[in-house]
Amino acid sequence: MKYEVRYKPAFATLFVTLQPGERIFAEAGAMASMDGQVSMSTGFFGGLIPGLLKAFLGGESLCLNQFANRTNTPQTLVLTQSTIGDIARMELTGNELCLQPGAYIAHSSGIKVQLQWAGFASWFAGEGLFKLKLSGRGLVFFGAYGGLSEVTVRDEFIVDNGHLVAYEPGIKMNIGLSGGIFGSIASGEGFINRLRGRGKIYLQSRSMDGLVRFLRTKLR
Amino acid sequence: MDPQEELIAEAGAMVAMSGFVNVSTTLRKGKGGGVFGGLKRMLGGESLFMSVFRSGNSSAELYLAPKLIGDILPYTLKETELVVQSTGYMASTPGVDIDLGFTGFKSLFSGESLFWLTVSGSGLVLLSAFGGIYEIDVDGEYVVDTGHIVAFERTLDYSISKANKSWAGALFGGEGFVCQFRGHGKVFCQTHNPGSFGRLVGGKLPPR
Numbered sequence: 185m186k187y188e189v190r191y192k193p194a195f196a197t198l199f200v201t202l203q204p205g206e207r208i209f210a211e212a213g214a215m216a217s218m219d220g221q222v223s224m225s226t227g228f229f230g231g232l233i234p235g236l237l238k239a240f241l242g243g244e245s246l247c248l249n250q251f252a253n254r255t256n257t258p259q260t261l262v263l264t265q266s267t268i269g270d271i272a273r274m275e276l277t278g279n280e281l282c283l284q285p286g287a288y289i290a291h292s293s294g295i296k297v298q299l300q301w302a303g304f305a306s307w308f309a310g311e312g313l314f315k316l317k318l319s320g321r322g323l324v325f326f327g328a329y330g331g332l333s334e335v336t337v338r339d340e341f342i343v344d345n346g347h348l349v350a351y352e353p354g355i356k357m358n359i360g361l362s363g364g365i366f367g368s369i370a371s372g373e374g375f376i377n378r379l380r381g382r383g384k385i386y387l388q389s390r391s392m393d394g395l396v397r398f399l400r401t402k403l404r
Numbered sequence: 405m406d407p408q409e410e411l412i413a414e415a416g417a418m419v420a421m422s423g424f425v426n427v428s429t430t431l432r433k434g435k436g437g438g439v440f441g442g443l444k445r446m447l448g449g450e451s452l453f454m455s456v457f458r459s460g461n462s463s464a465e466l467y468l469a470p471k472l473i474g475d476i477l478p479y480t481l482k483e484t485e486l487v488v489q490s491t492g493y494m495a496s497t498p499g500v501d502i503d504l505g506f507t508g509f510k511s512l513f514s515g516e517s518l519f520w521l522t523v524s525g526s527g528l529v530l531l532s533a534f535g536g537i538y539e540i541d542v543d544g545e546y547v548v549d550t551g552h553i554v555a556f557e558r559t560l561d562y563s564i565s566k567a568n569k570s571w572a573g574a575l576f577g578g579e580g581f582v583c584q585f586r587g588h589g590k591v592f593c594q595t596h597n598p599g600s601f602g603r604l605v606g607g608k609l610p611p612r
Contacts, residue, residue: 190595
């Protein structure tokens with residue numbers, strides 16, 4: 185599988201070439217365009233029941249689309265995300281990666297997608313009840329609203345709520361208020377995420393909640 | 405703009421211009437012109453009015469910008485026809501005719517804009533997009549999600565259909581409707597889908 189991320193970082197889009205027999209899996213709605221000979225089929229995200237849970241409790245799509253090249257010639261496919269911003273990829277070689285709701289775009293074959301309970305603290309902070317855990321060997325593509333930064337956490341690191349995109353499972357999340365109830369409300373920082381452990385994390389430079397809060401005041 | 409030049413643009417696209425540029429508002433003349441043409445254009449998500457900028461006796465500066473953040477693509481028509489998604493049109497030179505086409509009832513289901521503009525004649529058309537614009541030289545068959553089409557050359561045959569063969573897949577697969585192109589010609593696609601970004605943000609906003 186050949187791929188290239190073009191229009192980085194503002195409008196990053198994934199251009200994929202599937203060789204004969206290759207497949208790629210993508211979030212429902214991620215396909216922008218493709219060659220007429222690419223075969224597309226729909227499956228449930230991590231099985232039917234987790235898919236349903238994810239859709240109804242996590243506010244995300246129920247389905248995962250599979251794109252396969254069943255011809256003898258290379259076929260192209262363009263995948264993108266709903267938000268504008270950067271796209272990153274991570275190659276998994278037996279290690280794991282957790283994705284926050286909305287970050288997932290696509291993965292190659294060889295990757296296993298599991299849905300994990302994220303807990304009520306996560307839901308209360310607007311991060312969703314579930315998170316995606318990807319494991320196996322292959323490529324994972326995920327996106328952000330705004331730019332992406334990779335940070336290696338060694339001990340403790342604090343991230344504002346809504347900016348965490350992906351993290352390695354060695355990291356434990358502790359969601360809390362940034363400084364007392366009153367301070368949190370007054371400063372607009374709201375919830376913060378206190379990350380502990382060792383591993384890589386990915387942050388997005390903007391948050392969807394920030395955009396929504398801005399737009400809300402403009403509505404008449 | 406050189407002296408005695410004219411440019412037609414979607415109403416509201418002007419950002420800045422030289423003080424002496426003559427601006428008038430028009431209901432476009434030609435095939436898509438008059439009150440009826442204007443009303444048709446309004447149905448297509450475009451403004452009823454167009455602005456005409458004339459440089460007069462000296463060369464002038466004119467800055468135009470689309471509403472959405474993204475790229476602008478200049479396309480030169482040489483007695484050819486280009487079909488433009490109604491929100492993808494930004495401006496054109498006077499030799500270009502703009503006509504509103506109806507895509508048929510099939511597109512009613514797609515939830516995307518119902519109207520295509522057919523631009524024909526000779527001259528320059530400026531297209532705008534949500535995100536980047538990529539060009540596909542179709543030779544055979546190519547599939548584009550209806551929310552990602554900016555424009556395509558009229559030499560192509562197209563039909564709107566479900567992305568998935570099964571109805572369950574079409575309903576839950578999220579891809580909804582796609583445009584299938586056949587033949588030879590260019591398709592211009594936008595990297596991002598305004599509809600899905602709108603739904604993502606709009607879903608979090610309070611109802612009006």
